[in-house]
Amino acid sequence: MSTFLVNLDNTIVNVALPGIRTQLHPSVSGLQWIVDSYLMTLAALLILSGSLGDRFGRRRVFGIGLVTFAFGSLLSSLAPSTGWLVGFRIVQAVGASMLNPVGMSIISNIFVQPRARAKAFGVWGAAVGLGMASGPVLGGLLVQAWGWRSVFWTSVPLALAVAVCARVFMPESRSPVHRKPDLIGQALVFVLLAGVIFTVIELPRLGAGSARIHGGLAVVVISAVALGVVERRREAPLIDFRFFRSIPFSVSMLIAVLTYAAMGGFLFLNTIYLQDVRGYPPLRAGLYTLPMALGTVAGAQLAGLLVRTRGTMVALATAGASVAVAAAITGTVIGTDSSLLLLAGYVLLGLGFGCANTPVNNTAMAGMPRSRAGVAGALASSSRQVGQSLGVAVFGAFAGLGVGVGGNRSAAFAAASLPGWCVITGTGLAIIALGIVASGQGARRSAERVAADLEEQ
Incomplete structure (x- = not known):
């Protein structure tokens, strides 16, 4: 549930951006900062939070993160201006940074068998994908019913409820190796x-x-x-560069950056397109992304099955192909009145996104010592947030170019966003190539060498 909440907050704000712009009057770059202040802070603090969980207790850090996230959500719902909203989003992100890496570490320590771990990460990946992909749907419903502030205050009771459940049901665990914060x-x-x-x-x-x-x-x-x-x-660095000597680990980080950049950019462009270009109200715009959410859940379950039966390469190839085809379809539909093909593109993007999460997590954590699971999980989570923030930053520029002109806004947006769809198509093809690299014998040997080196410390 915590994973769902954090990733829901990554995208639920997107559908509220037009409402925020109407009331607080930020520029396009201001809208990007509202999204990226959260993602940037989350990416920067994930590694430290993972290390703190390993040292001081994962359940304890997890609970503190949930309370901080709830407090930041409450403050964001009360923000009187764009600057205050950006600042309160940073508070939210401080709390959120304590959730994902600690959650991944808990999974790695509880599910030690590869098949069981792959299945657990399949469920985790479904929560990640469902949270991100369903954000626009739930956000559209909330914004249309109660306004943009509702996307923040609704997270408060959920986060507090999860904190209570974690305290009651989650076992405490920590690393036997105590590392000083860097x-x-x-x-x-x-x-x-x-x-x-x-x-x-x-x-x-x-x-x-x-x-x-x-x-x-x-x-x-x-x-x-x-x-x-x-x-x-440093004797105990924040980022242990030895992790990156493992080819599977390094490749999984790069795939995560590419996948989340594509998803983050796609959702940002989609919000501007459906509401500002097609003129849809928030709820209808959100409902248009429902097929994406369904595709994400299906993709996560498919990926878990493929990883267990066919290996990570097949799962990543499926993810990359789905993302590439989705972007190609969407790029040709933008600027027309077609909805059927647009929805088909959304389904395929969700399928690709869901298929990527499980093999990326499994590849990143495979062979890593359990004592370093928190830091490895934090690096994996951080790479996702870096990718998403870069996607919003880069593709937001295309949205600004398309919406900021007069005349035929649909045609202008289609022309301005075309490079973005081409980049996302290339990203899908790159995921396929990187999946092949990460699955070779040399890659597995490098992971074994790094694991042995880390175990000696």
Whole structure:
């Protein structure tokens, strides 16, 4: 349920953006910041939260995260301006960062057999996909009935109820290896991600010649170099670069970034298109994405079956092919009045997204020592949030170009968003290729070497 809540909040806000724009009057870049402030903070803190769960107890950190998430949701529902909403979304993300990696770590420690773990991650993947894909549907219903603030306050009682259930039913677990928090590394990660997101979001508005854009790029380069230097010298780094010597782990991180960038960009473009271009009310726009939610649930279950019976490569190939075909179909339909093909594209995208989660999780965690499950899970979760935030930042620029012009808005949006659909199609093909790389004998041997190296510490 906590996984469903966090991922629901990733996307439920999308359908509320037009309502937020009507009342708070943010620009397109302001709308992007409302979404990406949450995703960026979530991505930056996931690794630290996973490490804290390993050290201080996963159930304890999990409960603190749920209460903080509820508090941030309540504050967001009361935000008087765009700036305050962005700030309160950061509070939400601080709490949410304590949920996903700790949840993955708990799964890894309870389900130690590969087949059982694959099945458990199938259920987890269904919760992730259902939360993200059903966000627009539930958001549309809430916005149309009670306004945009309702998408935040409805999370409060659910989060508190889950916190009580976790306290009663969840067993406590922690790593026998106690690692000191790496606050310097954490700060550098946050600065690096903030610099990247700022540059991507503000580039269309400020232009490539802007001193602020040059400053953003300088911050990205300096923080990236400093992070590499600092982390390699620390005894207990925030990011242990030895993880990335495992080819399956590294490839799974890249696939997660690509998959979530495609999904995040797709949902952001879809919200603008259905409400601002086609003129649909929030509920109808949300209902149009219901096939995507159903496809995600089906894809998650299919992926769990494929991973158990055919291996991760087949599951990832299915995911990549579905994403590529979905984007190709949608790119040709945008700008027309066709709804049948548009819905077919939504089903296929949901199927591909659902199929990707389980093999990515299984590949990332395979062979990792149980004592490092929290950090490995946090890296996997962080890569997803980085991908989604980049998707919103990049594809949001296309939406701004299409909606910000006069005349035939449908044709303008179709032309402006075409590069985005091409990129998502290429992303699907890249997932297939990376799945092949991650499934080879050399990849498995690299994972075994890294696991042995980490066990010695």
